[in-house]
Structures are given as C-alpha cells and as structure tokens.
Amino acid sequence: MTTSQILQTPLSETEIEKYFDRLWPICRSISGNGLRSSFHILQELIPLELIEYPTGKEVFDWTIPNEWNISDAYILTPDGEKICDFKKNNLHIVNYSIPFEGEVEWAELSQRFFTIENQPDAIPYITSYYKETWGFCIDHNTLQRLPKTGIYKVVIQSQLAPGSVTVGHCILPGESQQEIVLSTYLCHPSMANNELSGPLCMAFLYQQLAAMPHRKYTYRFIMAPETIGVIAYLSDFGSHMKNNILAGYVMTCCGDEAPYVFKQSKHATGLVERATAHYLKHAQLPHQVIPFAVGGSDERQYCSPGFNLPMGSITRSMYHRYSQYHTSLDNKEFISFKAMTDTITTYLSCCLVMENNVTPTCLVPYGEPRMGKRNLLPSSIEPNDKRRQDIDRMFHLISWSDGTLDLLEIAEKRNESLLLYLPILQKLVDEKLIAI
Amino acid sequence: MTTSQILQTPLSETEIEKYFDRLWPICRSISGNGLRSSFHILQELIPLELIEYPTGKEVFDWTIPNEWNISDAYILTPDGEKICDFKKNNLHIVNYSIPFEGEVEWAELSQRFFTIENQPDAIPYITSYYKETWGFCIDHNTLQRLPKTGIYKVVIQSQLAPGSVTVGHCILPGESQQEIVLSTYLCHPSMANNELSGPLCMAFLYQQLAAMPHRKYTYRFIMAPETIGVIAYLSDFGSHMKNNILAGYVMTCCGDEAPYVFKQSKHATGLVERATAHYLKHAQLPHQVIPFAVGGSDERQYCSPGFNLPMGSITRSMYHRYSQYHTSLDNKEFISFKAMTDTITTYLSCCLVMENNVTPTCLVPYGEPRMGKRNLLPSSIEPNDKRRQDIDRMFHLISWSDGTLDLLEIAEKRNESLLLYLPILQKLVDEKLIAI
C-alpha cells in the first residue's frame, strides 16, 4: 500500500505548521493557563475533554501541586542590560519558579544560573516542580560576559497557588470495547521535537482515525502533563484501561527526519511489538527496535508494575539521544513538517495492521479448494506466469488459515507485509472460503 | 553405518533403469489407460491395490472429471510437413485436449500454441483438466520457422468421457498401527525427474522396507494422480491417516544428482523434521532444509488445514527450481540412476532413524552402574585409550536415559548420528541397564 492508500483524509504539512506556530510561543508547564490555552488550540483538531485535578488531591503516591502561572521574568545587570527575558524565550525561567522581586549580589545570583558549558549557545530547560525555589537558565556565552560583581535586579512575576493540573482525553469508539491507547504529553515550554511534535502528531492522527469508515477497535487519546498528569489520569482510568487495552503508544519526540526508534513495552512479544516491527520492516523504513527501559516518557507510568500496559513508543530522535534535547536548540529548525506527516502515517499504518490482524479460518479445509470453479484461478498456468505471485499468496493464505495463526504470522511466513494480503483475504471471505 | 549396512536387500541401478525405460514412453494423465498401464508395470515391484474413483463423484470440494484417453495427435502445415507429432513426443498435445479434426487458419491456430521463448529447444508441458479446450505445445525454434499464413490440418484423436481416476496404494504392516506414509504422484506424460523419479524411488524403497526383518511402524504407500487423486484418496482414508500417522514424505523430484532439499511439514519441529535433518547432517550429505510452503506437490493436500499431517518431502532438484522443470528437457539425460539409489538409501535411512528413535530409561539410575563387573569396561583405562570414544558414548547414553529424552536428542547432545548408538543401546538393553 502506498501512503495515499493508507491516509483516510488529506494530511497537510502547512496545516501542521500553522498550529505549531500558534502553540510555539506559549509558556506551558504541568499546570496553569499556558497549558490550558494550548489545549484550547488543539481542541480545534481533536475533541479533547479537559479534566482538572485540583491542588492537594492525592493520586497514588503523588499529590497534585499548586498551579503555576507566570506573566514576566527578567534580570537587569548592574549595567542596566536586560537579560534572561522571559518574553523573548520562556526557557530563561526555571519552570515553576516562585515569585521574586529584588536586588541580588552576583555571588548569590550566580548560584541561581543554569547553563550548558559545552553547548555555549543553548539555553537549558530546567524545572523545579516540587521544591520551591527560583532560578534562571542562560546560554553560556552570555553568562561568560556578565559582570562578575555588583548588584543585579531580579523580577519574577509568577504565582504558585492552589488551582489544578489539566488533563485532556477523548474516545473514538470502535466496534469492540478493546482499546488502542495513544498518549502524549503537553507541559514543556517552547520546545519542538520534545514537546509539540507529540500533541500535533496525535491531533492529526486523530483526524485520520476518525475518518476511517469502520473501526474495529476503540481509540483512547490522552494528552497530559508528563508524569503527574498521567499518574492523575491513571488514578481515574487505569483500572478500566488495564481491563480493555489491546495495545498502545506513547507519542513523543516524533517530529524530525531521524530514523524511527521503536521502543517495546515490557511484554516485548505482544501485538504492539509484532505489528510495529512488522510494519517498519516491510515498509522498508530505516529503524531500530529497542527493549523497554524505564528512562523516557510516560511509558514509565503505563508500564509500572501495577499496570504493565502493552504500550510501546515510536519516536524519531529519541529523548537523551540528541544534543538539542531539553535545550533551546530543540526548535522549529530542528524538526520537519514533512517528517511529521510521515510519523503520522506510520502510526496510522501500525493501527491499520492491528485493525486487520484477524485470525482466519479456512471453510474448505480438507485438501485445497477448487479455485478454478470459483474463477479465482486460470484453468492452466504456465511455469512463469506473472500472476503466480498473487496466486501463491492466495494458496498460502488458505493453507495457513487453520484458526490458530493470525494474519501477521501468516504474512511473515512469506516475509511479506500483512497489508498485501488484505484484498486477497477480502476476496476469499466473499467466496466463503475463509471466515474471519 | 555404511550404505551397505543400511540396505536390506540389493538395490540395482540397472533394474531401475529397465523400469524407467518401460514407463517413459507412456502418455499418462490424471486418468486413462496410460495411467493404468503405468500402474500395472509398477505392480511388478510394489503390490499396489488400485482404486477407481468414477467420473462425477464428489470428493471434498472437487468432482472427479471425465476420463481422458488419446491415440494420436499431430498437425500438417500448409506445406504438408507433420509437426507436433504426439507419437514422437506426447508433450506436444495439451494434456486433456478435447478431440478435434479439421482445417484451421494460421491466425486461429497460432492462439493454440504454447512455447517457451527463452528455452527455444524445449517443448513445454501444459494441461487443461477442467476447462474443455485443445492446444499444442511446441519448441520455439520450430514455431519460428512455420509459415505464418495458410491452412493447417489439425488431428486430435482423443476421448473425454465418463470413466474414472485411478489411485494405487498398499500397506506394509508393522508392530504398531502408527504409520509412516510415503506418497508420490503418477500423472505426467514423458518426464523424468518430475514424474518417474517419484514412483520408481517409491517402488524400490518398498522393496527395502518389505525386506526388513522387523518393522516397528506400519508403512502406507500412496501413488496417485497429483491433486485430484490425492484429494480423492484423502476423502476415503484421510480420517484414518490423521489418527494414525507418525510421519510421512511426499516423494517427488528425487532423481538427479543435485544436493538434497528437505521441505518440512507445517509442524516444523516434529519427528519427520528432526529425523530427516539429523540424518542428512550426520551422513554429511550436502542439503538444504526449507520450511513448508504451499507451492509444490501433494503436501498441499496432506497439510491442508483440515488434515495438517506431519509430511515433509526430500527432493533433489526441486519443482520450480530447475529450468528443465515442466518441459521436454526433464528427460533421461537430466536424471541419474545412481542418484536414485542414493535417494532411496536416504529415505530408507530416515525411516530407520525413526524406527529406532526410542526413549530409553536407565534401570540403574542412582549413580553410575558399575560397568566393570558386567565386562563392559576394562578394569583400568589409560588417558588416551582408543576405546575411549565408545565408552564415552555408553556412559553418555546411560546418563541421559532418564525417560524424558529420545535417542535423537541424546545423540544430538554429542553431535553424533543416532545410528552410531544402536549397537551400544542393544548391549545395554541386553545387560538390563536400559529399558526401551
């Protein structure tokens, strides 16, 4: 199948870019109005229902923290230069910094700076969600040239107060209550691959799945602040998910041109692993398959011992594996909107593989069915007949349809894509040679 | 074991060749007198009982077709040249061609010719069992030089009328009702590797197995027209076979010098696979092991989902893998009678491996038995004693005879042939150290 056969509705790079540009400047965090306004923009694409988890609520081992909002932050140097201007780059402020306004000696202020010495142009991304403090992130070049003496003026116009952590989710119903779960996070300020690629790919993937004429499975979409948001969500829906999940993916770091990395769930040999590896191999997409590891994103929560959900993750440049990760260099230049349409197509294809992975049973199981009388075969075939390959697939499918193998196993026996077998399977079902 | 130790009765290349020469000129098909007379010749070697499945009988999804007989067929060119003379080569007529006599324009006749452009010397083999039509097969060189205009005279003296499809089978009883099944086809006109090698190897293998002083298993021999004959046979005996089969082989394409190809059944790890791979490896015969694939011969029927019998196939140059396949070039020059005796020895050896694959249990299981007092061991052994290897095998066999492993597994642990262990096993059974 070509990409155009897989897509269910048009998919436009320009449209993705438009939403990227609107979401980019907003200062998101694990709570607050930046997070909410980002959700509101994405709701134009995907009908997320928002849940507010109030400050102080206990969610498993965690407690919902105060809500954080910020309107401005900057520093004036002894020379009056304005640096670390939040309005120019929201990474300058340590995320969740408490409000502060005052004059600070260099000696003290210098302890509050975060920088990356070997990436002197990059502003690092730092948070302090659970320890009340404040600080600034700065590129090393600027830090170097600051006066190392004198009084600096610091302004942080933030609020840390009871409120809530916002989580979005929606359900796309299918024929079965079994669910394919898609989860991504929304909580980082202006970063591209490791923030906006996930929500954008999810929103546009939603549109593809919603456009399908028929869905076998129900799809659950979760967009939540990383860690606390997902833990809160699991405290409500984890038990239902554990009972109903068929497969799932954490969508993250999926916005650049790098080869795919598929990270397995702990199950390692389940449907999500088989379907994803199958698709990536037969679509001849350069990729790597790696086992579950706890470092990463919210698979840490979904795959925690109490849930152990079969959720993998398809990424491009993966967290911790690219130098721009968690810095101001993870920006629009680093990503590609063409790559994002490819990622969406890949996720969609994997869903299609799972949707179509039936376990066929041959209804004429004793000896081969006579195909000629059903017009499924020419009355004589020469050795090198060009139609041989499709005929071979048809006989292969009939022969292995013993009710114990699924289509993935059957297609893999010929080292071919399951998608190649779908039209043949349909023909055999129509002829009542196979039941699914 | 050497070949002479494996053979149970003399096996003569000359004798095989004599039968080959008698069978070669006969025009066989899936029914008819050519088929019957071939059976009658083979009955001199193997006591096949013949079953006639009458035209119109329903066998699973199929119906027994009309019987086909032919006495002559040829074409006279506008110049009066006789071409496509059935009496010179019975491949010239499309097998199952309806009777026809008349004058035909080149324009029409040319649609009735089958040829192989890139093998210009070869006459292809074409059939049309279930669609009533006629046609001729011709080498491309001759086709090229025919006048491309004028009136040709066509003569096909065939009959297509109610009759029957003939199937042969016989049983060689053993101690157990469990069966080793050997199946081959008889239905192609003059072809060597992909026709006569199978029935000839089976007939002479029958003689070897019949000469065995003691058979543990019952042997079932099936010789039938490919596809329809086997489907008809399975409609009668499939249920019994499913209940009683231990292992089996489809004997086909086993007449030339090419390295062996062993095609597994769908079970892939059953006895027939283990025994065959074991024998081919330890006999150091060049070979290849390939998984079940539906394309091929009657394993398609035996391994269909309703039966799924554990039947593999040991071939030499396999169907679809040699350029002479299904052409007039698959002839006496292509095969070798020496190769056929080797093939027969190989099939016989694999049967011997299965016959002897017992699961031994040590009767003195606590600590090692004292071999010295049984005269099974010298009272002192020097480090490099030449007898060490047989002693090692004896201790190895005793140690692993825990009642859970069969002799194939035990021999493979030393990467040795099961056949090497038979005299040692016998000695230990005689000494009441091992029960089988």
Added chain:
Amino acid sequence: MTTSQILQTPLSETEIEKYFDRLWPICRSISGNGLRSSFHILQELIPLELIEYPTGKEVFDWTIPNEWNISDAYILTPDGEKICDFKKNNLHIVNYSIPFEGEVEWAELSQRFFTIENQPDAIPYITSYYKETWGFCIDHNTLQRLPKTGIYKVVIQSQLAPGSVTVGHCILPGESQQEIVLSTYLCHPSMANNELSGPLCMAFLYQQLAAMPHRKYTYRFIMAPETIGVIAYLSDFGSHMKNNILAGYVMTCCGDEAPYVFKQSKHATGLVERATAHYLKHAQLPHQVIPFAVGGSDERQYCSPGFNLPMGSITRSMYHRYSQYHTSLDNKEFISFKAMTDTITTYLSCCLVMENNVTPTCLVPYGEPRMGKRNLLPSSIEPNDKRRQDIDRMFHLISWSDGTLDLLEIAEKRNESLLLYLPILQKLVDEKLIAI
C-alpha cells in the same frame, strides 16, 4: 564489588601453600591410611565429619572394596639399580596393586609397565581398584634404557584387606534448609591440579562462607574418594539432597592460571547456570561455558538419572584438556597459589550472587513512586548529571520489581552485575518501596 569487598575473612596464598606441602607427599587412594591422614590435616581447616563405609557394603550398584595400604614398592634391575621407587614418587606403583615379592623375567615384567611414549619424562597415573593385579608406572626415558633381558627383583609391600572407604562431610547451616552443595574428591596420590586444588579450595572456601554474618542457604561440603566415595555418600544422603538442593558445584582442577571453564548441570538453564555465567561475564573473567557431559568427575554421580541434581563445576585447566593430566607433571610447578585464591573468590562470588538473588516486589506499583519526597532524588536533574546512572538503576529496579522476575533477570536487562544493585535494593527496602 572488588575482591576485598567479596572476601569475608583474609585469604592467604602462603597458608594454602603450607597445607599443599603437607598433603603432597601422602600416597592417597580410594581407601586406606593415606586417605585418612589427608583428611586429618584438612580437618584443621574445615570440620569434616568422617564416615567409614565398610568393605563389602552394597551401595547402589557397587560394593565397597577391600581397603588398600602400602608401605613400600620398588624394582631392582639385573644390574642392581633401584627403579620405580615408591618412596621417591608414589605414582610408580599402580594404585591398588596387590602385594608381591619375587624375581621376574624381563619378558613378563615388561607387560606390567605403564608408560607414555609421547611424554617420555612423565610417569603416568594408573589404578586397578576392582581387578586384583599389580604393575608399575614409569617414565618412558627410563624404560628405554633398562636391560631387556635378565631377572628383575620386584617388591610391593601392600595390603588389600577388609577395612573401609572414608568419606568426609560437614554442614554450615543457613536461614533456609535449602542447600548449596560443594563436592570435591580426595583419592589421588601426589597430583596437584587434579587432586589437591579441589580439597584446598573447598577448605578455604569453607572458611569464607563460615565467616559470613548471615547465610540465607545451608551449605553442604562433601569430600570423598571419586566415584565409590560419592556413590556411598549418595546412598546415605542422596534422597535428602535431592529434596533440599538449590544448586551445587563439583570443585576440581581449579588450581592453575588457565581461564575458567564452567560446566553446566543437565538443567542447563537453572540457578547455578544463570548465577555462574552472570558472575563470570560481569566480573570480566576470561571463561568458557560448556554443557553437561558425562565424562569428568563426580557430576556423573550427582547428575545420574535418578538424582539429576543441579550441580555444575567451575574449573581452570579441566580434566582431559591438559597434557599433564593424570601424570607426574601435574605437580606444584603446574599450579599457582594466587590462582587458587582467585578460584576461591570466584566460587564465593557465585554463592553471593545466589544468596542475593531475591525476587523483589514493588510496594508502590501504580505509576512511579515519588522519589523526591523520600530524598532519593534531587528536585531537578540536568541532562548529563553524573548521578544519572545510579538513579537509572533505582528506577529500573522499581519498574521491573513486579514479583515475577528475580534480581538476576532484572540486572541482566541492563547487562550489569547483580552485585551493583545490592546497595540500591537495600535502600528501597528500607524505604518500604520494595519487599523481598
């Protein structure tokens, strides 16, 4: 962990050498006073209880033989030269030779000599425990230059009379009745790697295990004449051992500098195999892992079909694999006391791996536990924080502690040594995040 962290009490090469020198000259056999006096020396190190199995007692398939003692043996050549002097090298006399004194013609005497032609300096080691005879072992060089005619005077002052076979054992109790079994043999005359390395490593390993502040498992130490001693012991304790054994080792050929060879038990994938392979790999010790084979030492008895105990063997230069084996060249020069301390450390480490191979269960299994509030994690971590690796191990351990995996499996998922996880595990147990 470094060697000094693994050792429970000091381990001195000099001390081992001192015991080696005392044990070396004694002429041991499978019975007799040489065997007893060797036990008495070793009892200074390990509190072995001695069991005497009397001559004539039936033990499984065997009968305890007469006891053998010897005071002198030699030959006088026709020229009056004293050769094969037992007092110079106790290998000269075939072990278990019957008493004999008399004059013997060269022609007869030459049949009584054992030599190794291609190792002309070596005296071979030969026994004849169960066939009453006498003979001498001699280096080929000496044999060559003897007068090939004339009368030789032979003196063998030995005794073969009812007595007993002596076996030593002791138990080091642990919290559980499950046992780790250590077995070695004591029965060869003056040989180093293939005799004294085993009892010496066992005795000093005993001291390490006895010094452990806490033992989870009970340790059983068996020191016995090879074959007959172990069979006798199993006739008493085999049933108890079968019910209680967790893992075990046959300690033999463990005294030289060669890379380790780990021979598996028949179970091949049990705890002893996993723990030993894990330790050898992660300690980066050059080694080879080989499957069980019946040739070797007393694993032949322990792993016989009736017992099939999970006992492997860690050796250095293994029996049959070095040219000095079973000759006078297997002497003090061949071994190394440093190597023996390494071997002891390796055995001890493997025991520690097994002792600590718990199956942890996370007590906060829904989502990740909040580590910050437990002071197990900094409130913010920069991407390249040096503490990352220990934090990763902690999260890894928590995530995989689902009650189905043991620590070996969990550590192997990161391709790391189990020993690295012990301090982290302790911390998590203290914090009540994990139960073991």
